[in-house]
Amino acid sequence: MEQLVADLLTRREVCAAREWLECHDAGTLALQRALAEIPAPTGAEELRGALVAERFEELNLADVRRDGAGNVLGRLGPNGGVGVVLAAHLDTVFGPETDLTVRDAGARLVGPGIGDNARGLAALLAVAGACRAAGIEPPLPLTFAATVGEEGRGDLRGVKHLFEDPAFRPHAFMAVDGAGLERVVHRALGSRRIRATFRGPGGHSWAAFGVANPAHAVGIATSQIHDIPLPPRPRASASVVRLGGGSGLNTIPQEAWLELDLRSEHEAALESLYGSVTQVLGRALDLVNRRRSAGTTPLTLQLDSLGRRPSGATDERHPLVRAALAATRALGATPALAAASTDANVAISRGVPGIALGAGGRGGDAHLPSEWYENVNGPAGILRALVVALAVAEA
The missing domain is CATH 3.30.70.360 (Alpha-Beta Plaits)
Structure with a gap:
């Protein structure tokens, strides 16, 4: 897996995607800010979902739709099957009364939900954008899913709805959630x-x-x-x-x-x-x-x-976990295996290999109005998600 990841990082189209992510980093940050300022309390994610659906359409993803739960989906790559799922949740823990204005504080963006999960959503869209710009054609479909009801009493409602469909059987599932470049969440809390x-x-x-x-x-x-x-x-x-x-x-x-x-x-x-x-x-x-x-x-x-x-784990020897560890090291970070409660819980409980990754940068004060994000190695975090998806699709 180390060699596959190294090979991927030298491929012409992946290098082009990396360059696109770095050149468009300011745009990704602007999108992250815009997403954070759209109200999306659990159970009322429609406005934020509408922006994501609009961006999916602009990227010319296939089969863009909102399902019965409110999840926003789109596909890149060959038709037939679900392939590798990249998911980011739309909702936040903040109610409609919360002032969502994002402010600049030196190198930080400060505002409710700026990391969890405006960063994950911006990264999801950036992965799709980089694939389109670089002409990446994955061997399996990449299904992009912006999910509802991940937080609190949402109880993973969106991703549970996806798995209720017998035809929804991913090859692998990756939740992109918050900031960070080191953690590889393979254990479902x-x-x-x-x-x-x-x-x-x-x-x-x-x-x-x-x-x-x-x-x-x-x-x-x-x-x-x-x-x-x-x-x-x-x-x-x-x-x-x-x-x-x-x-x-x-x-x-x-x-x-x-x-x-x-x-x-x-x-x-x-x-x-x-x-x-x-x-x-x-x-x-x-x-x-x-x-x-x-x-x-x-x-x-x-x-x-x-x-x-649900709880459970994806074995650390599985190609999905190994790809995440290898990509983290290849991008200059020290990986750390971890447990958390994310959309990947549902995949793991259904026997589908699942992990959750941060989307680069650093963050803190999650679930507080003072939540912050610093864009340190931001593009690298997004590139990691892309490389892991491609590696597990080829493994």
């Missing part, structure tokens, strides 16, 4: 997000004291979740991420709830953790109910799924 709601009769905090209190159950559960022993390997985490309930300072709430984010790279560990958490919630329910005044109504517990992201 799975998660289960749940909301636990305790309900009871409520009442005046003095006159009704002794009825089962949902807020007490939430507090007990939160404390005991903190005490769940977690294995060092495979690593797992259990986080209470939101709490709520109650209507006033002198009222026992009729309802209180907590939301949890459970994570692991291994499905069995994730299922075991889910079992431990549900046991804790059941014990909190029983404890509060046993302590309530005689004859009063017991609490109830309702569990609702807020999302489920």
